[in-house]
Amino acid sequence: MSTKSDCKIHYTDSIYYELEQTSRLMKKTTSQLFVKLEIDLTLDEYFALDTVSFNAGICQRDLAKLLLKDRANTGRILDTLEQKGFITRFIDTKNNRLVKKMGITELGLKELSMIDIKIDRYLRSLTRKINPQDVERVHEALKSFRIELEKVVEINI
């Protein structure tokens, strides 16, 4: 029979759980924010647009790696962004191979800065309640942990 005094580490006490929960909380907060501010991009579309904006001429696969999505999903997100006129896609070559590169449009830039202005106020009110140094400490700790983890896990995108 199992009791709370087990020596075994249970799921809810693991770092796995803490990561999952924190990640979900962040997603939920930001998602609720997007609804409240009447932003008509999904979170993923916004992240993609932001990432394209300062990686001009990136190809889909490289973007997929940055966004942590597979190629199929990334393509679909880009489809909607292109259809909304926020990015343009064009065929080019990378290492002598045909790839689809992309860039942000004027309309996309306008949309992006509009969203950034909208959420900036809210994000600041959030970080006012949470000590920025704590956030930075977690961020740094997470990053080195993640980099170690990447050495162990095999990912194919």
Added chain:
Amino acid sequence: MSTKSDCKIHYTDSIYYELEQTSRLMKKTTSQLFVKLEIDLTLDEYFALDTVSFNAGICQRDLAKLLLKDRANTGRILDTLEQKGFITRFIDTKNNRLVKKMGITELGLKELSMIDIKIDRYLRSLTRKINPQDVERVHEALKSFRIELEKVVEINI
């Protein structure tokens, strides 16, 4: 025009991103492990079974809160665990309300300890490569960050 010298904090530099990426990596590692070890529970089923095992008599909604899933999903996961004979469900009352409580079965306990033995070896080989103190530091930092976050976000389960 946006360049890499923007003062704006981009998605891929945010703590949000780091959380998402680390969380995904952990999930992928563990998921690959389950396949390799030929464990025929999904990750979520395993987490549910583990959590039920030391929260005997918990009701579905409370379990949903622990598992960070909504009630619908939690119910479906429990359906499969019950169908496989790893848990039993029974009607009881909590605060004078009818609820579905549950407990782990003998078969479930056997399955759980079998899985635990299987993955223990691998998890130890993982933590051997990553400094346990670093892991613990990240874990603690994450936890306090998450608790602060919970005060800000509204969740309804």
Added chain:
DNA sequence: AAAAATATGTTGCATTTACAACAATATTAT
């Protein structure tokens, strides 16, 4: 030169997920 392997993007599909609507019951307010 031919064959095998690799890189890139797309399509199809099955799974997971969240959200809303619902049913049943119990509590609280009027």
Added chain:
DNA sequence: ATAATATTGTTGTAAATGCAACATATTTTT
């Protein structure tokens, strides 16, 4: 006492996700 509200679990549904298979094109191997 009746109506309104709240709690719990289930069902339906639309969206997101990841994986495998495919189509093309290029590089590497034989």
